[in-house]
Amino acid sequence: MDYPHQPEHVTLVITHRLQPGKQPDYERWLEKIMPQAALFTGHLGVNVLRPVHGEMTYTILIRFDSLDNLYHWIHSSERKARVAELPEMLMTPEHIEMRPGAAFWFTPATPASPAPARWKQFLVTLAVIFPSTNLVPWFWGHVLPASQGTLWGHFLNDACVVALVVYLWMPAITRLLKNWLTPRG
Template identity: 70%
Template sequence: MTYAHQANHVTLVITHSIQPDRQADYEKWLDDIMPHAASFPGHLGVNVLRPVHGDNAYTILIRFSGLDELYAWLKSDERKALIHDLPAMLSQPEHVEVRPGPAFWFTPTQPGQVKPAKWKQYLLTLGVIFPSTNLVPWFWNQVLPASHGTLWGHLLNDASVVALVVFMWMPLATRVLKQWLMGRKA
């Protein structure tokens, strides 16, 4: 069954605060569980935002094509078996949210933390999109000059920009600028 109101995709946002002496165990656990999630129908990718500046919080963003596919993974016997030993590695209970669409980029990494100010979200998104939408077409025009101004050229440009933003720039930018984004309200 598919829900008519569901977004194009959903993101499971999980925050784990790890005990300092269990970080290596947790990294191994991530290496074990991520391929299992990836094997489920509708899995669209995963990003792991690792702790910075002495923090102990990991934020895992797992995207699925819809709620049905996400819940199939959450309720699976494979996942239940894999999370059995997880609580022993955590310093506090996990925090789990389901977010529709691309809202996950600005999800606070700690429970109770305030979402970044809209102007910060705007500036960071503009800072990632603007150079990408200027450099990618230039690049493809150099590599494939025949693509310039064509429908397939636009598709190639758009697909490249989206891939760069989703898989490289936003995870990197949100990790590097985490203190600025999640700092005091401005």
């Protein structure tokens, strides 16, 4: 059944704070669980935001096309078996949130923290999307002039913009602007 106000997708945001020295074990754990999630109906992709600057916190973003399909994954025996392996690697229990649409980029660091104001989310997203959608076509237009105005050229541009936004720009800019996005009171 289709509900008119449901988002086009839902994101499961999982935060894991690792014990010191457990990163190699955890990376192996990720290599096992991510392909299992991908086998489930409605799976749209996964992003792993790895710790930087000596931090020990991983954030995993798993997108599904609907809440029902996400629930099937969350309550699956496959996921439960993998999650049972976590306690020996984590400092604290995993933290899970569900976010509609693209709101996952602006997930507060802690459950008690407020989400950034919508106007700030808009400005950050625009600051990432606008230059990407202008520079990528310009770049490919110079490197592969035959791609301009073609379907495969549009696909190449879109794929590059999405990859830059998901893997580079949004993780970097939300980390860089975290104090502005959610100032400490």
